[in-house]
Amino acid sequence: MSTIEKPAYKVIGTRPVRHDGADKVTGVAKYGADVSLTGLIQAAMLRSPHAHALIKSIDTSAAETLPGVRAVVTSADMPEQGDRFVDLGEGGTIMSHLSSNVLAREKVLYKGHAVAAVAADSIHIAREAVQLIKVQYEPLPPVLDVREAMRDEAPVLNDDVRTQMLGAADPDEAEDQPTNVAKKFLFEKGDVEQGFAEAHVVVEREFTTATVHQGYIEPHNATAQWHADGKVTIWTSTQGAFTVRQQTAELLMIPASDVKVIPMEIGGGFGGKIAVYLQPVATLLSRKSGRPVKLIMDRAAVFEATGPTPGTYIRAKIGVTKDGKITAGEAYLAYEAGAYPGSPVSCGCMCIFGCYDIPHARVEGYDVCVNKPRTSAYRAPGSTNAAFAAETIVDEICCQLNIDAAEFRLKNAAQEGTRRVDGPVYSRIGMVETVAAIQASDHYQSPLEGSHRGRGIASGFWFNVGLKSAVTAMVNADGTVSLVEGSTDIGGTRTSLAMQLAETLGINAEQVKPTVADTDGIGWNDVTGGSRVTFATGIAVVEAAKDIQRQLLQRAATLWNCDRESVRYEDGKIAGPDQNVITFAEMAGKMLQTGGAIVGQGVCSDVAQSGAFGTHCVDVEVDPETGKVQILRYTIAQDAGTAIHPSYVEGQMQGGVVQGIGWALNEEYWYDDQGEMRNSTFLDYRIPTCYDVPMIETIIVEVPDPNHPYGVRGVGEVPICPPPAAIANAIYQAIGVRMQHLPMSPPHVMAEILRLSSAGNGRA
Amino acid sequence: MARVFIPPALRSLTAGLHEVDADGDTVGEIVDQLDELFPGARSRLCDADGLKPGLIVMVGNSASSLGLLQRVTDDEEVHFLPSIGGGA
Numbered sequence: 001m002s003t004i005e006k007p008a009y010k011v012i013g014t015r016p017v018r019h020d021g022a023d024k025v026t027g028v029a030k031y032g033a034d035v036s037l038t039g040l041i042q043a044a045m046l047r048s049p050h051a052h053a054l055i056k057s058i059d060t061s062a063a064e065t066l067p068g069v070r071a072v073v074t075s076a077d078m079p080e081q082g083d084r085f086v087d088l089g090e091g092g093t094i095m096s097h098l099s100s101n102v103l104a105r106e107k108v109l110y111k112g113h114a115v116a117a118v119a120a121d122s123i124h125i126a127r128e129a130v131q132l133i134k135v136q137y138e139p140l141p142p143v144l145d146v147r148e149a150m151r152d153e154a155p156v157l158n159d160d161v162r163t164q165m166l167g168a169a170d171p172d173e174a175e176d177q178p179t180n181v182a183k184k185f186l187f188e189k190g191d192v193e194q195g196f197a198e199a200h201v202v203v204e205r206e207f208t209t210a211t212v213h214q215g216y217i218e219p220h221n222a223t224a225q226w227h228a229d230g231k232v233t234i235w236t237s238t239q240g241a242f243t244v245r246q247q248t249a250e251l252l253m254i255p256a257s258d259v260k261v262i263p264m265e266i267g268g269g270f271g272g273k274i275a276v277y278l279q280p281v282a283t284l285l286s287r288k289s290g291r292p293v294k295l296i297m298d299r300a301a302v303f304e305a306t307g308p309t310p311g312t313y314i315r316a317k318i319g320v321t322k323d324g325k326i327t328a329g330e331a332y333l334a335y336e337a338g339a340y341p342g343s344p345v346s347c348g349c350m351c352i353f354g355c356y357d358i359p360h361a362r363v364e365g366y367d368v369c370v371n372k373p374r375t376s377a378y379r380a381p382g383s384t385n386a387a388f389a390a391e392t393i394v395d396e397i398c399c400q401l402n403i404d405a406a407e408f409r410l411k412n413a414a415q416e417g418t419r420r421v422d423g424p425v426y427s428r429i430g431m432v433e434t435v436a437a438i439q440a441s442d443h444y445q446s447p448l449e450g451s452h453r454g455r456g457i458a459s460g461f462w463f464n465v466g467l468k469s470a471v472t473a474m475v476n477a478d479g480t481v482s483l484v485e486g487s488t489d490i491g492g493t494r495t496s497l498a499m500q501l502a503e504t505l506g507i508n509a510e511q512v513k514p515t516v517a518d519t520d521g522i523g524w525n526d527v528t529g530g531s532r533v534t535f536a537t538g539i540a541v542v543e544a545a546k547d548i549q550r551q552l553l554q555r556a557a558t559l560w561n562c563d564r565e566s567v568r569y570e571d572g573k574i575a576g577p578d579q580n581v582i583t584f585a586e587m588a589g590k591m592l593q594t595g596g597a598i599v600g601q602g603v604c605s606d607v608a609q610s611g612a613f614g615t616h617c618v619d620v621e622v623d624p625e626t627g628k629v630q631i632l633r634y635t636i637a638q639d640a641g642t643a644i645h646p647s648y649v650e651g652q653m654q655g656g657v658v659q660g661i662g663w664a665l666n667e668e669y670w671y672d673d674q675g676e677m678r679n680s681t682f683l684d685y686r687i688p689t690c691y692d693v694p695m696i697e698t699i700i701v702e703v704p705d706p707n708h709p710y711g712v713r714g715v716g717e718v719p720i721c722p723p724p725a726a727i728a729n730a731i732y733q734a735i736g737v738r739m740q741h742l743p744m745s746p747p748h749v750m751a752e753i754l755r756l757s758s759a760g761n762g763r764a
Numbered sequence: 765m766a767r768v769f770i771p772p773a774l775r776s777l778t779a780g781l782h783e784v785d786a787d788g789d790t791v792g793e794i795v796d797q798l799d800e801l802f803p804g805a806r807s808r809l810c811d812a813d814g815l816k817p818g819l820i821v822m823v824g825n826s827a828s829s830l831g832l833l834q835r836v837t838d839d840e841e842v843h844f845l846p847s848i849g850g851g852a
Contacts, residue, residue: 092817166773
């Protein structure tokens with residue numbers, strides 16, 4: 001559904017075959033593990049068996065003398081970083097922490113922490129050599145829970161961490177005292193005490209969520225070749241070739257221009273393939289061995305040593321008048337950062353009340369180190385956990401006041417002009433429209449019958465970001481255009497970008513040939529993240545197309561011997577005086593006779609997105625004997641701004657929902673009390689399969705973003721935000737149990753059923 | 765005059781003021797004026813290279829990578845916020 005009458009696009013809104021489709025379905029596309037080079041050798045990592053320990057010594061001598069071993073590296077081979085603090089594109093990074101995460105120095109901070117690596121003639125020799133490395137550890141007690149880690153008596157992970165609050169020591173904390181609480185955030189709007197005083201109903205609840213993983217199918221990988229002239233080439237699966245180049249260069253203290261990163265096809269990332277893990281290690285091994293080196297994680301290493309999203313503790317409170325108008329909100333969020341600071345708690349703070357127009361609010365957040373892998377981004381990082389808390393409370397308020405959940409949201413929805421709790425004011429957004437779309441949907445309008453069945457709805461918000469992109473578009477004499485971009489294609493962006501180029505030039509999508517280039521082949525591009533590529537790289541593409549138009553007009557003027565001002569570009573044709581008309585393809589054919597190559601360039605820098613919203617509706621059935629929750633029907637309404645390729649928008653919506661269902665119902669890291677993950681396989685870490693979910697019904701809402709020439713909004717992240725809350729609200733309707741912990745797996749649901757039954761309150 | 769929103773963590777410097785009007789053609793000039801009005805503000809927001817890592821400035825609705833160089837027009841809002849990301 002569109003909220004305004006759209007221009008009559010010819011390409012936008014159609015569903016052409018994706019440009020990279022044939023290679024992917026026929027197995028021709030090359031992923032990181034497919035890299036093959038002359039002289040390639042294989043590498044393996046030694047990882048910590050302890051969740052928290054001092055490294056007393058590392059003896060690599062036996063490994064180095066094993067026949068077939070070419071190189072062994074430890075943190076001693078990594079430059080000391082001192083107190084350098086570098087902005088690597090997603091906020092500042094303490095380089096010593098990034099370096100120690102790649103190869104541990106004085107301490108290991110989680111089970112699976114990389115300690116050493118071996119490159120050898122075969123992977124079998126490398127693995128055997130790893131077992132010959134002798135590491136003397138002094139085990140320390142681990143801390144695995146965010147609230148435990150915040151206690152004064154908790155084991156401290158990093159001696160250099162002090163609580164920071166906007167660039168200074170937190171005045172509430174003891175001076176110069178090492179702590180696990182790395183950062184404190186505070187946001188305020190209005191007078192929260194006054195807001196709660198005006199409320200007739202106040203609901204306050206506590207929520208906890210387990211650590212979960214992004215669950216990409218393709219493991220991390222890197223192949224590096226150190227050249228004789230001191231330059232290095234890295235082949236890797238990543239969400240951002242340029243940030244891999246920058247991180248590797250900063251970690252190894254070599255010039256970034258000496259590092260060429262070739263991005264391979266990516267088998268999923270979801271935020272987890274931005275930080276480097278293997279690339280610097282493969283580079284060091286190649287430098288030491290003089291051979292190209294390939295390093296690939298196994299699944300256990302992916303779970304145990306790469307960025308999950310944090311476990312969290314959230315306490316939230318919302319006050320409303322008796323007629324259902326929100327007067328105040330308050331929240332306390334504590335997020336596990338993992339081994340080093342950097343959880344997305346600040347985003348959680350800024351999102352938790354993002355769907356609503358709340359006059360008075362206060363939100364505080366804490367970034368807390370625990371003995372788990374260093375967290376990394378995961379689809380709308382921090383927002384899903386926060387939405388679980390806020391949207392569950394909203395539902396409870398609706399039940400208390402007997403107000404329809406959609407009507408309540410419409411009454412309180414954020415809209416253009418609403419000031420967020422963190423300060424900025426929304427421009428044109430589509431929260432209201434997504435609620436209205438759900439309210440009008442066949443799903444919401446259809447009765448749900450049967451015992452132990454319930455329906456829930458929930459909304460979600462994510463900022464979306466712009467950041468920086470650059471593209472080059474080269475006209476070919478056969479009437480096509482080669483589009484060179486630097487944004488990793490995760491969700492079909494080759495095609496969504498090609499379509500914007502085609503629309504602007506008035507040609508077909510199939511006439512555009514998109515390619516993702518390496519770091520020497522295109523200007524700087526930020527990561528594929530923040531739902532930014534179709535938006536921001538799209539803006540760069542439109543600029544490149546306009547650049548081509550300008551050059552074509554000049555060529556036509558030359559051809560017709562007329563003034564440049566007397567020719568115009570319209571619908572894929574150039575028209576001039578004396579009824580001269582020439583098509584794009586014809587003009588391209590004359591390119592070499594009218595001045596040579598035509599190359600368009602486009603750059604986008606920090607154009608803001610207006611924010612993404614979605615509202616979801618789900619029906620569930622709960623088995624009261626086992627606590628198992630079955631998803632019966634699921635509908636998502638999401639504001640896509642303008643859907644460039646509706647199939648890919650629907651795919652993002654469906655994929656986000658399915659990941660959200662997994663987070664809601666099953667996924668969690670199981671740690672024993674020594675900090676060992678006990679379910680580090682896909683057999684035991686249960687992501688949803690096609691047997692677990694029905695077809696996800698999609699409603700694309702189109703409220704064009706005024707900041708994009710075609711009104712695009714990013715669509716990749718916000719669909720993961722509402723599912724846990726929507727499902728929790730449906731469970732309540734089904735069996736009268738309010739779930740306040742994720743995952744809502746059978747044991748947890750059953751425990752709540754039994755708890756309520758024993759208290760005499762159950763109705764299951 | 766730009767309308768500068770003071771983050772709660774800096775309000776100890778501004779005697780609790782949530783917003784102040786500040787003159788300046790750029791974010792840098794506005795920070796200079798904030799520091800004159802409320803000594804210590806600059807050191808909380810900036811280091812030698814500009815805005816502190818992990819901090820962004822929003823002018824109006826737009827986050828700017830220009831940091832202190834970002835131009836500001838009269839009546840625009842200026843917000844200092846954590847950068848959006850996670851796992852940095």
